[in-house]
Amino acid sequence: MTNTVRMHQGPVDSSKVPRFAGPATFARLPRLDQVPRADVAVVGVPFDTGVSYRPGARFGPAAVREASRLLRPYHPGLDVSPFERVQVADAGDIAANPFDIGEAIEAIEAGADAIDARLVTIGGDHTIALPLLRSVARRHGPVALVHFDAHLDTWDTYFGAEYTHGTPFRRAAEEGLLDTEALSHVGIRGSLYGKKDLEEDRRLGFGIVTAADVLRRGLDEVTDLLRQRIGDRPVYISVDIDVLDPAHAPGTGTPEAGGLTSRELLEILRALAGCRLVGADVVEVAPAYDHAEITSIAASHVAYDLVSLLALNAEERG
Ligand SMILES: N=C(N)NCCCC(=O)O
Numbered sequence: 001m002t003n004t005v006r007m008h009q010g011p012v013d014s015s016k017v018p019r020f021a022g023p024a025t026f027a028r029l030p031r032l033d034q035v036p037r038a039d040v041a042v043v044g045v046p047f048d049t050g051v052s053y054r055p056g057a058r059f060g061p062a063a064v065r066e067a068s069r070l071l072r073p074y075h076p077g078l079d080v081s082p083f084e085r086v087q088v089a090d091a092g093d094i095a096a097n098p099f100d101i102g103e104a105i106e107a108i109e110a111g112a113d114a115i116d117a118r119l120v121t122i123g124g125d126h127t128i129a130l131p132l133l134r135s136v137a138r139r140h141g142p143v144a145l146v147h148f149d150a151h152l153d154t155w156d157t158y159f160g161a162e163y164t165h166g167t168p169f170r171r172a173a174e175e176g177l178l179d180t181e182a183l184s185h186v187g188i189r190g191s192l193y194g195k196k197d198l199e200e201d202r203r204l205g206f207g208i209v210t211a212a213d214v215l216r217r218g219l220d221e222v223t224d225l226l227r228q229r230i231g232d233r234p235v236y237i238s239v240d241i242d243v244l245d246p247a248h249a250p251g252t253g254t255p256e257a258g259g260l261t262s263r264e265l266l267e268i269l270r271a272l273a274g275c276r277l278v279g280a281d282v283v284e285v286a287p288a289y290d291h292a293e294i295t296s297i298a299a300s301h302v303a304y305d306l307v308s309l310l311a312l313n314a315e316e317r318g
């Protein structure tokens with residue numbers, strides 16, 4: 001279903017209503033309850049009870065929406081006007097219990113299931129990727145994964161807890177939500193607990209493109225490799241904003257030196273155009289540590305690229 005006939009309700013026109021006026025929805029788009037239906041929805045998950053270090057990602061969705069006021073409707077890098085091509089709407093926030101991680105995970109899964117659209121989710125800490133992947137796998141079966149992060153997030157437990165922001169992809173692999181032939185981490189760097197972290201990660205099926213690989217091998221080689229690994233499988237993209245260097249994303253809970261630039265991240269995302277993207281998230285934006293909205297601006301642009309990639313794929317939806 002392409003949308004050559006149907007008109008879609010786009011963002012508020014920033015030449016008629018100043019972009020700094022009114023309450024913030026993502027990119028000034030209509031709310032989901034203001035449109036008959038949507039192809040793509042942006043949803044917030046203000047939850048950070050799964051963090052191992054600095055808290056604050058619960059304020060990520062609001063900060064990313066604020067920073068998204070400046071987004072314009074045409075994406076020149078992908079040559080698409082995503083909000084004309086498909087109906088995109090802001091689905092608000094999923095209410096996740098901040099005092100009970102298990103209950104929060106259930107609410108996030110149910111909240112994602114309840115939205116009949118491809119989702120770009122704004123976190124929230126990385127714990128939320130697990131229930132989001134459960135929801136995606138229910139619709140599409142086990143998915144390929146491109147996981148942008150400084151961290152593996154395939155650790156087993158913290159303080160004996162299984163559901164944390166350092167463990168979502170181990171749990172997802174154990175639950176059979178992932179296609180083990182097509183799993184990539186991008187941007188990995190920094191200290192580990194031991195060499196076995198890498199061995200266990202490899203055993204789960206992941207291939208790693210380190211931050212150093214992006215520099216040394218270059219964007220074209222890296223994106224070729226990622227595309228090859230994805231093939232024509234349905235793919236989920238999870239972007240932990242700490243994949244960026246702290247210079248490009250200081251507002252996050254577990255920052256690591258030596259990361260990607262926002263230009264590199266956006267270029268890699270754009271090179272994934274044409275892949276069968278079925279859902280995505282941007283997580284770990286913690287505005288209390290941010291400066292001049294550096295991190296939330298980067299995250300809003302990442303989310304815009306993910307929405308645009310989904311819009312390019314729209315004809316695949318029934
Ligand atoms: N998912 C993020 N951002 N960080 C995981 C770090 C886990 C640790 O403290 O070792």
Ligand SMILES: [Zn+2]
Nearest residue numbers: 150151240242
């Ligand atoms: Zn991380």
Ligand SMILES: [Zn+2]
Nearest residue numbers: 126149153240
């Ligand atoms: Zn992470």
